[in-house]
Amino acid sequence: MDWQTTKKDFKRYLEFERNLSGNSVHAYLNDVRKLEVYCEDLNLEIEKLTAQHIQHFLLWINEFALSPFTQARLLSGLKTFFNFLQIEYDLTANPCELIETPRLTRKMPSVLNIEEIDSLINAIDLSKPEGMRNKAIIEVLYGCGLRVSELINLKISNLFLDVEFIKVEGKGNKERLIPVGQQAIKYLKIYMDDIRVHQSIKSGKEDFVFLxxxxxxxxxxxxFIIVKDLAQKIGLQKEISPHTFRHSFASHLVEGGADLRAVQDMLGHESITTTEIYTHIDKDYLQSVITQFHPRS
Incomplete structure (x- = not known):
């Protein structure tokens, strides 16, 4: 059993059986490569690795000041690799199986309130050709909770504005339908009908919405630059990115009483545990209300 062959087979497994995105496949292979470097230095063979070897590897990798989140993801990647070897190469045991994942403190994502979102949108200069495009971008990011990769790959053929839905391709090439609100529909139509229609478009790119x-x-x-420039323009103190609008979308839905399963579907989360973070944001918001307004707080 050699590293090059197993990595090549593992890559095919991730791409074709797990249907993972290119970025995810790269991350998994990068994890395996780190272990490979460690084993080559000590002349260790894959099939002879034990839990003790993996623990020593994690201590070694910790010298590079990796965060607990990175270490946890690394261990998860290696567990997947050895599970694959058990299935495909009849490896007798997974040396990562009994190793505990580092304890993680869940970091609350930054969210914007309605006033901040309105201020960002109102700061867009509509006298410039790209102004209406940028307004449509922010409205879609916030109105649909899209990842930035989903936004830039949004297709005209996947807009069903007459029935107020859009179709996006998320992680692992999984498609999902998302309701789209009136504001996003309004500015999408203005951008496409009044601005985009007058652009010269590169061959083969005609179906992309945002150009x-x-x-x-x-x-x-x-x-990212569009969002950062708007934040700077209004003097926003929070560190924000396009993903902040996705967090705000989910947080505002949960605050408004939306069903968590529905929010999970719209965000395209595989596990509802990921979506549950927004219930914690809601609790923090409620606590701040009590602290601010209750006479005994």
């Missing part, structure tokens, strides 16, 4: 000046789909970096 740059050269007629190509927007990059992730460009969306």
């Amino acid at each position: 740059n000046r050269r007629g190509s789909p927007l990059s992730r970096v460009m969306v």
